[in-house]
Structure formats: structure tokens, C-alpha cells
Amino acid sequence: MKKILMALSILVSLVGNAYADEKVPVLSTQELVTACKLPASPESRSFCIGYTTAIYDTYLATxxxxxAKPFICVKQPAPKRDEVIGDFVKWVEANPQSVDKPAAGTVLGFLAVRFPCAKQ
Structure with a gap:
């Protein structure tokens, strides 16, 4: 049994090291904007909605x-999703310095500007 555990441990170590050197591509803001621009294919629209929703849901969950004081406060009733995504695309086009940055951070920055929390 010890030999099997030792062999598995070595195998996991080797596999882990192989993946440690692998670079994980990060979605750029430009790539997300390209997927979110209208008119979009059904696939692009689904990706855009899923990705942006996941970013916001992760913010809420974590x-x-x-x-940590909230920095994004969406008042209810919330605007339509397509309206917010359209505003995001326009915001990025007005702030081109963000196109090469990771999309998740840019989306959070946009949401903080679009839905600021009241100062307390």
C-alpha cells in the first residue's frame, strides 16, 4: 500500500509540475468587448452574458x-442586462487604455463607476 501511495504521490508531483509551467491565457478587455458588441452571434452573446454575470456574481460571493466595504451597489430595479453591457462597450471605447488589461478587472472597474455606492 505504501508503494502505491508513494507512486501516486510522485505521479501527482510530476503532473503538477508540468501544469505549473503552463501559462493560462487571461481574457483581455478587447476580447470581451469584441464578444459583447452588438449585433452578436448567439454564441458571442451567451459568452458575454455568462462571463460578465460570473464576474459580478463572484464579486458578490467573495x-x-x-x-470590505462594497464598491458596486446596483439599485433595484436594476437596468436591463443588454443596457449595462452596451454601456460597458461604450465605456471601454472611451477608455482605450484598458483594452489590453484583464477583462475581469475592467468589468469590475466599470461596474464601480456605473453603480457607485453612496458615501457614508
Whole structure:
């Protein structure tokens, strides 16, 4: 049994090292804007909605309200999703310095500008 565990441990170590050197491509803001521009194919639209929704949902799920003040506050009733995505595309076009940056950070920055929280 010890030999099997040792062999598995070595195998996992080798596989882990192989993946450690692999570069994971990060979606750029320009790539996301290209997918989100209208008119979009059904695939691009689905990707855009899924990606942007996942970013916002991750923000909501990972922000600890007692340790980190919110910086995105969407008032209800919230605007339509397509309106917000269209505003994001326009915002990036007006702020071209963000096109090469990772899309997730740019989306969060846009949402913070578009839906700021009231100062307390």
C-alpha cells in the first residue's frame, strides 16, 4: 500500500509540475468587448452574458461585508442586462487604455463607476 501511495504521490508531483509551467491565457478587455458588441452571434452573446454575470456574481460571493466595504451597489430595479453591457462597450471605447488589461478587472472597474455606492 505504501508503494502505491508513494507512486501516486510522485505521479501527482510530476503532473503538477508540468501544469505549473503552463501559462493560462487571461481574457483581455478587447476580447470581451469584441464578444459583447452588438449585433452578436448567439454564441458571442451567451459568452458575454455568462462571463460578465460570473464576474459580478463572484464579486458578490467573495466580498465579505464586515471586512470590505462594497464598491458596486446596483439599485433595484436594476437596468436591463443588454443596457449595462452596451454601456460597458461604450465605456471601454472611451477608455482605450484598458483594452489590453484583464477583462475581469475592467468589468469590475466599470461596474464601480456605473453603480457607485453612496458615501457614508
Amino acid at each position: 466580498r465579505h461585508p464586515q471586512r
